[in-house]
Amino acid sequence: DGGITQSPKYLFRKEGQNVTLSCEQNLNHDAMYWYRQDPGQGLRLIYYSQIVNDFQKGDIAEGYSVSREKKESFPLTVTSAQKNPTAFYLCASSTWTGNNQPQHFGDGTRLSIL
């Protein structure tokens, strides 16, 4: 089945630790995105990538880093600099055709602090 796979589903971070969230898609989409969702709130954009080896900061990039070495993969690292990392993290992808297309989401990773 085509889709977006996020792993792990649940993740725990210790103080001072970096953790990496995985996102893989087999939809052949050019663009990929990372969002953060806090309880009762909408999604906020962390980073996005339109093409391999290129990515842009979103609205809340501080304390996060990404890489885009392959079209299918867009991992997100939550660094120790992110002081409030507890949230639901969502990865999305879309085509990039010069005309707006819907973003399709994975089922998220819930990150908590030990």
Next chain:
Amino acid sequence: GESVGLHLPTLSVQEGDNSIINCAYSNSASDYFIWYKQESGKGPQFIIDIRSNMDKRQGQRVTVLLNKTVKHLSLQIAATQPGDSAVYFCAENGPRNDYKLSFGAGTTVTVRA
């Protein structure tokens, strides 16, 4: 700056009735709008989209209406079913060279049996 908001955070609907979920947006340059459904513990699921050159678009049991004059978007669900219980988000996208979506806070829809 851009902001997208839903009029009501919660909506309770009797099974079989029609649901209407509203959304207001502030960026008059937005030209693409999407409705998503999110069930507990899952990612948002695409429902329907509409471009600014349209006023109405229909899908299976859903209709999206766009009123650019008052910058208002609505999602109508016909014959609401228990499986429609979820959080619904509207999202907008700015000019064609900006593919970042701005999301509202969501409306929680509960279907009563």
